[in-house]
Amino acid sequence: MRKIWWKILCIIIIFYVIVMGFMGPVPHLPILNETIRNTYFHVALWLAMTTLLLAAMIFSVKYLMSGKIQDDDVASELTKSAIFFGILGCMTGSAWANFSWGDPWPNDPKLNSAAVSLLIYLAYLLLRSSFEDEQRKARISAVYNIFAFAVFIPIIYILPRLTDSLHPGSGGNATFGSFDFDNNIRKVFYPAIIGYILMGMWLAELRIRIKVINRIREEELIVKNN
Amino acid sequence: MNEIKTLIWKEVTLEWRQKYALSGMLLYVVSTVFVCYLSFNLRRNQLTPIVWNTLFWIIILFTAVNAIAKSFSQERYGRLLYYYSLCSPQAIIISKIIYNSLIMLLLSCIGFGFYAFVMGNPVGDIGLYFICILLASIGFGSVLTLVAGIASKAENNATLMAVLSFPIILPMLLMTIKLAKNAIDGLDRSVSTDEIMTLLSIDAIVITLSYLLFPFLWRS
Numbered sequence: 001m002r003k004i005w006w007k008i009l010c011i012i013i014i015f016y017v018i019v020m021g022f023m024g025p026v027p028h029l030p031i032l033n034e035t036i037r038n039t040y041f042h043v044a045l046w047l048a049m050t051t052l053l054l055a056a057m058i059f060s061v062k063y064l065m066s067g068k069i070q071d072d073d074v075a076s077e078l079t080k081s082a083i084f085f086g087i088l089g090c091m092t093g094s095a096w097a098n099f100s101w102g103d104p105w106p107n108d109p110k111l112n113s114a115a116v117s118l119l120i121y122l123a124y125l126l127l128r129s130s131f132e133d134e135q136r137k138a139r140i141s142a143v144y145n146i147f148a149f150a151v152f153i154p155i156i157y158i159l160p161r162l163t164d165s166l167h168p169g170s171g172g173n174a175t176f177g178s179f180d181f182d183n184n185i186r187k188v189f190y191p192a193i194i195g196y197i198l199m200g201m202w203l204a205e206l207r208i209r210i211k212v213i214n215r216i217r218e219e220e221l222i223v224k225n226n
Numbered sequence: 227m228n229e230i231k232t233l234i235w236k237e238v239t240l241e242w243r244q245k246y247a248l249s250g251m252l253l254y255v256v257s258t259v260f261v262c263y264l265s266f267n268l269r270r271n272q273l274t275p276i277v278w279n280t281l282f283w284i285i286i287l288f289t290a291v292n293a294i295a296k297s298f299s300q301e302r303y304g305r306l307l308y309y310y311s312l313c314s315p316q317a318i319i320i321s322k323i324i325y326n327s328l329i330m331l332l333l334s335c336i337g338f339g340f341y342a343f344v345m346g347n348p349v350g351d352i353g354l355y356f357i358c359i360l361l362a363s364i365g366f367g368s369v370l371t372l373v374a375g376i377a378s379k380a381e382n383n384a385t386l387m388a389v390l391s392f393p394i395i396l397p398m399l400l401m402t403i404k405l406a407k408n409a410i411d412g413l414d415r416s417v418s419t420d421e422i423m424t425l426l427s428i429d430a431i432v433i434t435l436s437y438l439l440f441p442f443l444w445r446s
Binding site for chain 2: 064113116117119120123126127130131136139140142143144146147148150151154155159
């Protein structure tokens with residue numbers, strides 16, 4: 001029963017976000033109207049994804065420092081849940097764009113760089129699958145993961161701001177927090193981020209446990225055969 | 227510093243002894259340019275400056291991937307081990323980055339000369355265009371060297387090289403194309419300082435990361 005509290009917290013927060021996200025009061029803005037509720041899903045998913053990728057990068061650094069295979073398991077599984085969130089973030093963003101910009105995939109620098117960053121991390125998965133030896137796989141993919149994160153941050157958060165984008169924070173559009181972020185939104189938005197991060201950790205944790213069990217079973221098999 | 231100089235010199239002599247690699251890359255650039263020239267031959271008037279520019283950089287991108295992919299795989303495993311026992315990994319990666327950047331500079335200058343020769347030259351500000359080629363060579367050289375190091379450790383080398391490097395190199399390529407567009411239009415140079423700074427900072431990030439990460443890579 002140890003460490004179960006955060007799973008319960010995660011479920012409670014997610015339900016809170018779903019209920020309050022669809023029913024709670026939101027400011028009425030022109031063009032956005034009710035689609036502003038997508039802030040709780042789309043924006044929060046991207047922030048959760050970035051946090052998970054940051055955590056994955058930290059674990060990759062830890063792996064290179066210590067050489068413990070467990071750190072690499074954590075890094076790779078966190079990255080996988082981050083990719084999952086990234087795909088969800090793309091889909092929710094697409095749904096939002098369809099209603100507020102009139103096109104599911106407008107030619108916007110931020111959208112394109114989101115697609116590129118997903119490609120970078122899918123390439124990470126491909127790289128992982130092309131090695132047989134565990135330690136070698138772990139070391140090389142850790143190197144790539146750090147490199148990928150260092151490219152990911154400029155692609156997503158810096159380069160789109162230099163050009164015109166439909167997203168807030170670029171091309172003369174104001175960032176969040178400056179005009180439309182009233183307290184009603186904050187009350188759901190911040191818990192949403194925490195909830196998604198917890199969910200990502202939960203997903204990663206389950207997969208790590210499967211990995212550990214498989215590794216132990218393999219080792220037992222080897223011992224038995226010898 | 228001395229170590230790096232020796233290593234670069236070693237790469238140059240190696241290249242000089244087996245000329246087929248460099249001449250192969252030169253022929254690759256020239257024939258690609260010629261294929262593009264012949265393909266556009268029917269509709270020369272549709273070759274707007276934007277198409278001209280994009281085509282050139284795509285040719286350079288593919289040349290870079292092909293030229294640098296071999297920088298780790300061409301040497302035999304035993305010889306690599308020998309280098310690693312002689313000098314520090316930092317010296318190896320820095321020398322490889324410098325050497326690959328020089329190769330890229332050479333290839334893209336010759337490529338540009340031939341491209342401008344057959345396809346016409348709409349560039350307004352040649353000096354800025356060469357700055358752009360220089361920055362792109364350094365950038366492509368440094369990104370692709372580390373990716374080549376990663377890819378050479380895996381089995382399906384060629385696919386992995388393309389898959390790993392294209393998304394990573396994309397922001398750099400877009401910035402370069404934008405800067406080159408400014409050069410073609412002959413805009414005032416103060417307009418382009420933004421792009422130059424961004425390219426320089428991306429280069430700096432990539433080179434620092436390669437310097438820090440390569441020691442972990444070569445051990446395996």
